[in-house]
Amino acid sequence: MLRIEQATYDAIVEHAKRDHPVEACGMVAGPVGSDRPTRLIEMVNAAGSPTFYEYDSTDLLHLYREMDDRDEEPVVIYHSHSATEAYPSVTDINLASEPGAHYVLVSTREHGNNPGPVEFRSYRIVDGVVTEEEVTVAASDTPEENS
Amino acid sequence: MAIEVRIPTILRTYTGGEKAVNADGATLSALIDSLEANHPGIKDRLIEGADLRRFVNIYINDEDVRFIGSLEAALSDGDQVVILPAVAGGAR
Incomplete structure (x- = not known):
């Protein structure tokens, strides 16, 4: 089960809507071993694509260094699908490389940039x-905890 | 010569759980062979054919090796190497 705070949940949804139709991506880090997603980091989708996302390689290194320094680990790794359901694609599955993380998918296909419910699912x-x-x-x- | 290599979680099955191991080599290619000698199987997770795998990032002293010669990137004693899988995916 993923337990996530309302404010973090809302921030992920807001990010996905803002970037629609490009796929939004990011991470929520938390203290090592806690399984608590406490610090949201929006990442730039270096692919800038409606069907693909990838963290910039330099941003990725900085992110992992920062987490290391703060004794954090990736608790949630999220991205959006802007035209399909919030279910991991074959690409998502093949590239998933954090077995300890919750992979959150948000689908913005219903309402795009506009207000309205989104699919928000975790795997x-x-x-x-x-x-x-x-x-x-x-x-x-x-x-x-908001440190 | 000793070069510290930081190992990501997903590859620690090859290093007995170690987060960092020592290896040596004058180039990244030689370093990966040295890793393979002590941690069999790890090379295949880093290299495909004659190239670095598309979704594996390796950094030498914080520089993405793709900008400094990829597998031919030069190494010297005391350099720090970090391996990180790409965080990527998408509906495609």
């Missing part, structure tokens, strides 16, 4: 096997 992707999991949106966690 584990390990050794090519996709397992969908429940998403629980929590009103708020401990107040001091």
Whole structure:
């Protein structure tokens, strides 16, 4: 199960809507071993594409260094699909390389840049096997975690 | 000569769980052969045919090796090498 705060959930949805029809991508880091997604990092989609995303390689290195320095790890790795459902594609499955992370997919196909509900789903992707999991949106966690 | 190589989570099955290992080589290609000698199987995860795999990033002292000669990139003692799988995907 993925447990995520409402504010983080909303920020991911807002990012996906803002970047539509390009695929939005990013990460929510959290303390190592905590399984708590606490720090959202929007990433630039270096591919700038409606059907593909990739972090810029320099941004990727900086992100991992920063997480290392802060004793964080990737808890959520998210991206949007702008014309298809919020389910991992073959590409998503083949390229998934963080077996400990929750892979979140948001689909903006219904409302694009406009207000309205989106599909927001979460998966584990390990050794090519996709397992969908429940998403629980929590009103708020401990107040001091917003560091 | 010793060069520290940072290993991403997904490849730590080859290094007995180690986050960083030492290897040596005057080029990235030689370094990967040295990694393979101690951690059999890891080379295939980094190289496809004669090239670096498209969705594997390797950095030497924070420089993406694709900008400094790829597998022929030069290494010297004390350099730091980081391996990171690309974070990529999409509906395509």
